[in-house]
Structure formats: structure tokens, C-alpha cells
Amino acid sequence: MNIQNDGEIPKYKVIFLGDQGVGKSSIINRFVQDRYEPNYQV
Amino acid sequence: MDFHSKNVKIDNQDVRLLLFDTAGQEKFRSLIPMYIRDANIIILVYDITSSYYSNKFLDKESFKHITTQWLDQIKELIRKDVIFALVGNKSDLSSSRDVTSQDGAALAKEKNFIFHEVSALSGENINSLFYKDIFDQIVMQFRVSMDDPIDSKL
Numbered sequence: 001m002n003i004q005n006d007g008e009i010p011k012y013k014v015i016f017l018g019d020q021g022v023g024k025s026s027i028i029n030r031f032v033q034d035r036y037e038p039n040y041q042v
Numbered sequence: 043m044d045f046h047s048k049n050v051k052i053d054n055q056d057v058r059l060l061l062f063d064t065a066g067q068e069k070f071r072s073l074i075p076m077y078i079r080d081a082n083i084i085i086l087v088y089d090i091t092s093s094y095y096s097n098k099f100l101d102k103e104s105f106k107h108i109t110t111q112w113l114d115q116i117k118e119l120i121r122k123d124v125i126f127a128l129v130g131n132k133s134d135l136s137s138s139r140d141v142t143s144q145d146g147a148a149l150a151k152e153k154n155f156i157f158h159e160v161s162a163l164s165g166e167n168i169n170s171l172f173y174k175d176i177f178d179q180i181v182m183q184f185r186v187s188m189d190d191p192i193d194s195k196l
Contacts, residue, residue: 018087026162
């Protein structure tokens with residue numbers, strides 16, 4: 001495992017691209033707010 | 043640029059996903075490159091339907107724009123180890139479908155991208171897109187890369 005922790009949680013940047021109206025915001029909201037995730041921890 | 047974050051566990055590691063939504067910036071694309079340069083994951087979204095938005099879009103326009111506009115705009119900027127996903131949204135509206143699953147899958151295969159058709163409305167395939175396909179690729183990066191793929195400066 002090469003991931004660097006250094007006491008701070010590692011971060012991955014995810015960028016959503018696509019034409020207006022394709023549903024980028026909706027996909028993010030569904031993913032972020034959906035309670036169905038076995039691994040989700042606050 | 044709208045911004046969200048979500049903490050997840052990937053391969054037993056706590057990871058924070060920083061999600062950047064370019065909605066509303068389509069007309070200000072000059073702002074997008076600075077977000078692309080240090081993106082670990084780029085999700086290219088198109089609409090599988092054509093007529094849903096009152097004919098606002100021409101046939102397959104958002105799908106064609108994946109290659110003719112979005113990929114073309116960012117190809118010189120991306121990290122070498124960036125993970126790409128091609129996502130056809132609105133699979134709940136398959137009766138208005140204009141882009142076939144085969145079209146999407148063929149493009150993704152050609153580019154070596156993850157591919158999923160999803161429905162943000164119903165939630166279909168949203169979890170498989172992230173928790174299965176994208177996280178699997180992140181795990182592969184954990185294991186393959188000798189470099190730290192994480193930007194810890196943010």
C-alpha cells in the first residue's frame with residue numbers, strides 16, 4: 001500500500017463534465033446523499 | 043463550480059472524494075482547465091435521450107460532444123494516471139432513447155474508459171459506477187503506482 005496518510009485523510013478529486021442538462025448535478029446528489037452504501041462512514 | 047465531498051472506504055482505506063460539478067460553467071469553459079489538471083477521476087456525462095428537454099438539444103448532441111468538445115478540450119491537460127468514466131444518464135427514459143448502449147460501450151472500449159448507463163432519478167447503476175468500477179480502479183492505482191496519487195495539499 002503506497003498511499004500516504006500522514007494523519008490526514010487522502011483525497012481524490014472527481015470532476016464531472018458534460019453538456020448542460022445531462023444530469024451532472026443529479027448524479028452527484030444521488031451519489032452523495034444516497035443512504036445505501038455499505039462502506040459509508042462519517 | 044459546485045463542490046461536494048464524501049468520505050468512503052476504499053480497500054480499507056479512508057478516502058475523501060472531492061466532487062466538482064461544472065454545472066452552470068458550460069458557457070465559461072475557460073475556467074475548467076484548472077480543475078482538470080489535478081483531477082484523479084474525470085466523469086464524462088451525456089444524455090441517452092434526445093427530445094426530453096423540449097428539443098433543446100439536437101439528436102445525440104450531448105453524446106457527440108463527449109469526443110468533439112469535452113475530450114478534445116481536456117486531452118492536453120490531464121494527469122497520466124487519470125481514471126475516466128463515460129456515463130450515459132437518464133436510463134429511466136429509455137422509451138426516448140437516442141443513443142444506444144452499444145454506441146456508448148463502443149466509445150468507452152475504444153478509449154479504455156469505464157462505462158455505465160445510469161439513472162440519477164431512480165438511482166439505477168449509480169452505486170455500481172462508483173463503488174464497483176471506479177473504486178476498483180482506484181484500488182489498482184493504490185497497488186500499482188509507486189507515486190502517491192493523492193493531492194494532499196488541498
